[in-house]
Amino acid sequence: MKFSLTLPRSFRTGTVVVAVLAATGWALRPLAEPIREELRSAEPAPRLGSLSDALGQGMNVLGGLRAMLADFIYLKACLDWEDTRLDQTIAGLRLATAVDPSSLYFWLNGASMMALDMSNWRVDAEGGAYKVPKARQRQIDREQAALGLAFLEEARRFHPRAPTIYEKMAFIHHIRLRPAAEDEAGANAELLRAAELYHLASTQPGAPFYDVRLQASLLKEAGHFREAYDALVKIYPTLPKAPDDPGYARRPIKNPPPSENEVMAAQAGDVFGRIRDLEKQLGIAPGQGFQP
Amino acid sequence: MTTAAEASVPAAAPSSGAPVAIDLCGVTKDFPVGLRGLKLRAVDNLSLAVPAGQVFGLLGPNGSGKSTTIKIVLGLLEPTAGTCRVVGVPSAQVESRRNVGYLPEAPYFYRYLSGAELVRFYARVCGVPRQRLDARVREVLDWVGLTGAAARRVGTYSKGMLQRVGLAQALVHDPRLVILDEPTAGVDPAGSAEISSMILRLKSEGRTVLITSHLLAQIEDVCDRIAILDRGRLILEGAVAELVGRRDRQALIVEALPPGELAELRVWLAARGRALESVEQPRARLDEIFLREVARAGDGRKEAGP
Amino acid sequence: MNSMAVPFSFARTSLIAGNTFLEAVRQRLFLFLVLLAVALVAGARFFHEFDFGPDGGVPELKFLFDFGLGALIFFGSTLTITATAQLFFSEIENRTALTLLAKPVWRAEFVFGKFLGAWAVVGVFCALLTGLLAVLLWFRTGAILAANPGAFLHGGRIGLGDIAIVCGLQWLKFGVLAMMTLLVSSFSGTNLFSVVMGFFVLVICHLQAFAHQAYTRVEASSVALGLMIETLARVFPDFQFFNLADKVGTEAGLDAGLALRVAAYALAYILVFGFLAVFSFRRREI
Numbered sequence: 001m002k003f004s005l006t007l008p009r010s011f012r013t014g015t016v017v018v019a020v021l022a023a024t025g026w027a028l029r030p031l032a033e034p035i036r037e038e039l040r041s042a043e044p045a046p047r048l049g050s051l052s053d054a055l056g057q058g059m060n061v062l063g064g065l066r067a068m069l070a071d072f073i074y075l076k077a078c079l080d081w082e083d084t085r086l087d088q089t090i091a092g093l094r095l096a097t098a099v100d101p102s103s104l105y106f107w108l109n110g111a112s113m114m115a116l117d118m119s120n121w122r123v124d125a126e127g128g129a130y131k132v133p134k135a136r137q138r139q140i141d142r143e144q145a146a147l148g149l150a151f152l153e154e155a156r157r158f159h160p161r162a163p164t165i166y167e168k169m170a171f172i173h174h175i176r177l178r179p180a181a182e183d184e185a186g187a188n189a190e191l192l193r194a195a196e197l198y199h200l201a202s203t204q205p206g207a208p209f210y211d212v213r214l215q216a217s218l219l220k221e222a223g224h225f226r227e228a229y230d231a232l233v234k235i236y237p238t239l240p241k242a243p244d245d246p247g248y249a250r251r252p253i254k255n256p257p258p259s260e261n262e263v264m265a266a267q268a269g270d271v272f273g274r275i276r277d278l279e280k281q282l283g284i285a286p287g288q289g290f291q292p
Numbered sequence: 293m294t295t296a297a298e299a300s301v302p303a304a305a306p307s308s309g310a311p312v313a314i315d316l317c318g319v320t321k322d323f324p325v326g327l328r329g330l331k332l333r334a335v336d337n338l339s340l341a342v343p344a345g346q347v348f349g350l351l352g353p354n355g356s357g358k359s360t361t362i363k364i365v366l367g368l369l370e371p372t373a374g375t376c377r378v379v380g381v382p383s384a385q386v387e388s389r390r391n392v393g394y395l396p397e398a399p400y401f402y403r404y405l406s407g408a409e410l411v412r413f414y415a416r417v418c419g420v421p422r423q424r425l426d427a428r429v430r431e432v433l434d435w436v437g438l439t440g441a442a443a444r445r446v447g448t449y450s451k452g453m454l455q456r457v458g459l460a461q462a463l464v465h466d467p468r469l470v471i472l473d474e475p476t477a478g479v480d481p482a483g484s485a486e487i488s489s490m491i492l493r494l495k496s497e498g499r500t501v502l503i504t505s506h507l508l509a510q511i512e513d514v515c516d517r518i519a520i521l522d523r524g525r526l527i528l529e530g531a532v533a534e535l536v537g538r539r540d541r542q543a544l545i546v547e548a549l550p551p552g553e554l555a556e557l558r559v560w561l562a563a564r565g566r567a568l569e570s571v572e573q574p575r576a577r578l579d580e581i582f583l584r585e586v587a588r589a590g591d592g593r594k595e596a597g598p
Numbered sequence: 599m600n601s602m603a604v605p606f607s608f609a610r611t612s613l614i615a616g617n618t619f620l621e622a623v624r625q626r627l628f629l630f631l632v633l634l635a636v637a638l639v640a641g642a643r644f645f646h647e648f649d650f651g652p653d654g655g656v657p658e659l660k661f662l663f664d665f666g667l668g669a670l671i672f673f674g675s676t677l678t679i680t681a682t683a684q685l686f687f688s689e690i691e692n693r694t695a696l697t698l699l700a701k702p703v704w705r706a707e708f709v710f711g712k713f714l715g716a717w718a719v720v721g722v723f724c725a726l727l728t729g730l731l732a733v734l735l736w737f738r739t740g741a742i743l744a745a746n747p748g749a750f751l752h753g754g755r756i757g758l759g760d761i762a763i764v765c766g767l768q769w770l771k772f773g774v775l776a777m778m779t780l781l782v783s784s785f786s787g788t789n790l791f792s793v794v795m796g797f798f799v800l801v802i803c804h805l806q807a808f809a810h811q812a813y814t815r816v817e818a819s820s821v822a823l824g825l826m827i828e829t830l831a832r833v834f835p836d837f838q839f840f841n842l843a844d845k846v847g848t849e850a851g852l853d854a855g856l857a858l859r860v861a862a863y864a865l866a867y868i869l870v871f872g873f874l875a876v877f878s879f880r881r882r883e884i
Contacts, residue, residue: 010785017781017874018833024870025832031863035839036810038856064768064841068668071661105657323883366700368884386604386702394700400692402617404624416613417701461697471700 070100081113084121089113090147097154107155108168115148115172141180145172163211166201170194174218191222199231209239213271220278229278232271233290239268313469313500314342314365319374321360321524334360336524337374342517344468347491347501349511349532352521358504359397361521362473365502366394378469393462397474397504399454401461403447407438410446411460418465428464436460436490452483459490470494472503476510488514512536545574604702611707611714614698618685618715623722627680631673632723638669639730656754658742659735663756666731670724671768677723678772679796682716682779687789695884706876713773713780713872720772728765732758760852764842767857770864771840775800777871784879799834806836835867 025032077092093110100106119141126132132140152169159165174194181187195218202211212235219228272292279289319338322331335357342348350358363369364376367383381388401410411429420428433442436456441449446457455475462470472491476484491514494501505511511518512532519529528535549557558568622628689695689712699708735756742749779796786792809831839860842852 013785013878017878020870020874021833022829024867025829025834028863028866029832031859031866032836032839035856035859035863036807036836038853039838064671065668067664071664075661103660105660109657363884368696368699370881370883386704389700389702390604392700394697396693396696396700399697400694401697402621402694404621413613413617414697414701417610417698417703419607419610419702458697465701 067100067103070096070103070106073099074103074106077110081117084124086118086121089118093151097151101155101158104155104159104162104164107152107159108164111148111151111155111168111172113148114151115145115176118147119144119176138180138182141176145176145180148172161204163201163204163207166197166204167211170197170201170214170218173197188222191218192224195219195222195224202235209235213274216274216278225278225281229275229282232275232278236268236271236275236290236292239271311344312341313344313379314340314348314502315375315377315380316340316361316365317375317377319361319364319371319376321357321364321369322372334524335364335371335521338521338524338526339374340519340526340529342500342502344500345495345498346516347495347503347514349515349518350502350504350521351508351511351518352504355523356521357524358521359473360524362394362471362502362504365471366392391468393465393467393470395455395458395462395470395472395475397477399458401446401454401457404445406443406445407449407453407457407460408433408442410457411464414461415464420465428466432460432464433457435463437486452479452486455479455483455487459487463494467499469500469502472501474504474506476505484510541569604704606704606706610703611711614703614708614711615714615718618712619718621688622681622685622715622719625681625684627684628677628719628723631677632726635669635673635723635727636730639666639727639734656750659738659754659756662735662738663731663761666727666734667764667768670727670731670765674720674724674727674768674772675775675800678716678720678775679779679793679800681719682712682776683783683789683792683796685716686712686780686783687792690884691789699884705880705882709780709784709876709879710872713777713868713875716776716780717773720776721769724765724769724772728761731765732761735761763852763854763857767840767842767860767864770861770868771837774835774837774864774867774871775803777868777875778803781871781875781878784875784882800837803834803837806831806834807838810836835863839863 073092074096077089077096080088080092093106093113097103097106097110119137122140122144123129123132123137126136126140129137149169149172152165152172155162155165171194173190178187178190178194181190195215198211198215198218201207202215212231216228216231219225219231275290279286317339319335320333321335322333324330325332338357338361340361350361352358360369364371365378365383367385367388370384376383378388379391402413405413408429411433412425415425415429430439430442433439436459438453438456438460441453446454449457459472459475462472475487475491479487488510491501491503495514495516503511503515515532517529517531518535520527554571561568689698695708699705736758739750739755775796778799779792782795782799783789783792786795809827842857842860
């Protein structure tokens with residue numbers, strides 16, 4: 001047995017491996033870059049200094065496991081919600097949405113919890129609805145509604161075309177902020193803001209038919225009959241009159257035709273009746289109004 | 293006979309014109325040791341020619357480079373220097389193994405396969421045609437005496453049976469060169485004797501057999517030629533008959549002579565200028581006694597049986 | 599004796615793959631992981647008991663899907679790395695590779711045979727879990743629709759085709775991971791090193807998006823440094839490409855074209871890593 005000194009072959013092999021992999025990475029750029037761009041465009045750019053954005057980015061390391069982790073965090077937040085633990089619930093909802101912002105359900109349900117449920121908890125914690133002064137209750141409602149709306153604003157960054165976010169915002173303005181307004185003018189402003197949000201919802205792809213109906217209904221309630229009429233007249237021709245209505249074209253092509261349930265929800269006949277009611281209120285003579 | 297000094301030059305075929313199955317020429321093999329680039333030389337400038345149709349024994353103590361040499365022949369290791377050709381084909385090429393059967397030392401096979409499945413797997417790997425596959429597997433299992441255990445899982449085989457199934461997989465594609473690395477290691481004398489007889493059968497079928505073994509007596513019995521390695525170097529190579537035979541001496545085995553007759557024999561020899569160098573009682577070899585007694589016990593069981 | 603050329607044989611490769619597959623499915627680890635994963639997926643039915651509110655159908659399906667896919671990804675990655683390294687080293691350590699490679703077998707046939715065998719094992723695992731998940735989701739979708747016909751008016755219904763695409767992409771990712779583990783094993787001395795490196799590489803591949811962001815920022819200040827970082831960033835494939843699960847059940851839905859391009863990306867890397875594993879293994883001393 002003899003001993004001699006030479007450079008190990010593994011260095012050469014390692015160099016070749018790294019060089020080939022780097023060359024492969026370069027060669028696959030035309031395939032990889034569009035995929036990367038497509039995936040990147042689906043999520044907003046992380047904000048500098050945002051802890052939740054940094055957390056969300058960090059969760060990339062979990063790959064497909066992050067959705068499952070977020071589910072668990074959300075379930076824990078739900079358990080805290082059942083126990084009316086306000087701070088823990090909010091923290092859980094924020095963490096779940098930071099880990100996996102793609103789940104719309106987390107945002108929508110979380111916003112409902114913040115804006116609608118938690119104000120009741122706070123009122124209860126301060127002595128209950130009979131004890132706490134109405135002004136204080138309205139203040140709590142406004143604070144919680146603002147929290148829920150801010151949460152939904154955050155959701156819009158990740159789901160800018162989701163009609164349900166605008167619907168939820170409209171719902172909070174209509175159901176929570178309008179009654180919590182200081183005066184009639186404020187209440188009316190909340191109604192108009194809700195109507196505007198239903199309108200925004202109706203312009204998103206895949207929006208349900210009833211968004212415009214709800215918009216018109218709120219406009220009418222706020223005394224804006226002409227706008228309400230125009231909205232209904234505009235929407236009526238697109239409403240499905242039957243599940244297999246060929247004139248139906250508002251939803252993306254890839255989506256299935258509306259179900260019977262959906263047609264019922266659209267209620268073309270009901271919309272037509274409202275149009276006629278509004279014509280009366282606007283003083284439009286019979287025969288001069290909308291002709292379907 | 294080749295000495296260590298002569299071994300440093302490439303060896304030619306033992307007899308001119310005889311075909312060579314394995315031709316090692318100046319083969320050196322270094323292994324890296326540790327991270328500082330140090331190398332350990334396992335085979336040192338080895339030149340060797342294994343003639344076709346013979347049984348060739350590769351001998352040497354542990355660490356002498358026998359297994360490394362065999363791995364180079366099989367293309368499992370690349371020599372640091374020198375060339376190795378198997379039937380004229382460089383051993384680094386896959387083609388060189390087309391006609392080679394190999395039984396590794398202490399073989400370990402896929403335990404979850406039956407003997408027949410294992411041999412069939414290797415037969416298919418070696419490209420035995422499908423129409424001949426079943427017949428060839430049966431034939432080779434029968435040849436090694438494993439027909440009765442062909443359906444049993446290899447995991448349940450004894451050491452001797454493992455060697456037999458190893459031999460079966462080595463022979464299944466009908467190779468012209470068979471390499472057996474320590475085929476009798478850990479096998480009892482009966483199994484060892486059977487393997488010896490199989491080696492002789494392989495030779496009688498015209499195959500070349502390269503064998504390494506620690507059992508020198510066995511090598512002596514079956515090998516035509518041997519080579520002895522020590523610390524990677526060839527120190528001796530030649531025909532067994534030439535190496536172990538002493539042409540200037542003879543042994544006569546006679547019935548036991550009384551002292552008087554022995555003295556007369558000495559006188560008779562002295563009158564012819566010869567001397568009686570030693571008088572010994574011939575001893576039977578232990579493995580022969582073992583085999584005889586085991587055979588006798590077997591016969592007794594047969595007679596006592598139903 | 600002839601010295602005709604022995605070409606690369608797909609038949610031999612598939613024989614080695616078949617044998618590898620047989621060995622793997624007889625290992626207890628595979629059975630254990632399958633049972634564990636099946637138990638987890640089946641256990642995910644507890645979401646049915648959870649109150650998701652009036653729109654409960656959509657989140658329940660989402661939770662079921664996330665849970666099933668999570669089990670597939672976690673146990674699939676574990677199985678891919680450990681099984682590939684184990685199946686490779688069992689041949690080396692038990693010296694069956696010695697017998698096999700002493701036959702007229704190319705090292706490339708051995709490496710690709712091992713890969714295909716290990717990948718087939720992971721494929722069976724993925725198919726089992728995907729099938730189970732699909733059946734669970736199908737049953738729950740039916741039950742939810744029976745209780746509330748309008749439950750999926752605004753999306754949230756998870757199509758069987760989408761499940762197949764998402765799980766299929768994960769299987770392709772596992773293929774890349776298996777080949778990377780084989781590349782490491784081709785020069786690694788121990789099974790443990792290969793397994794540790796396999797997990798290490800898995801994490802690196804999931805962090806590729808960061809590397810790409812880093813080089814785009816550096817590139818602005820120094821072109822040379824940016825190029826160097828970009829080259830380094832391109833050494834490993836980006837595993838984030840395979841996470842299209844976010845799109846399942848959404849209005850936008852899964853983009854089949856995107857999935858196909860990701861599949862092509864995976865196959866390209868499987869081939870490249872395969873050739874590198876063969877290159878590294880071709881001179882390995884057995």
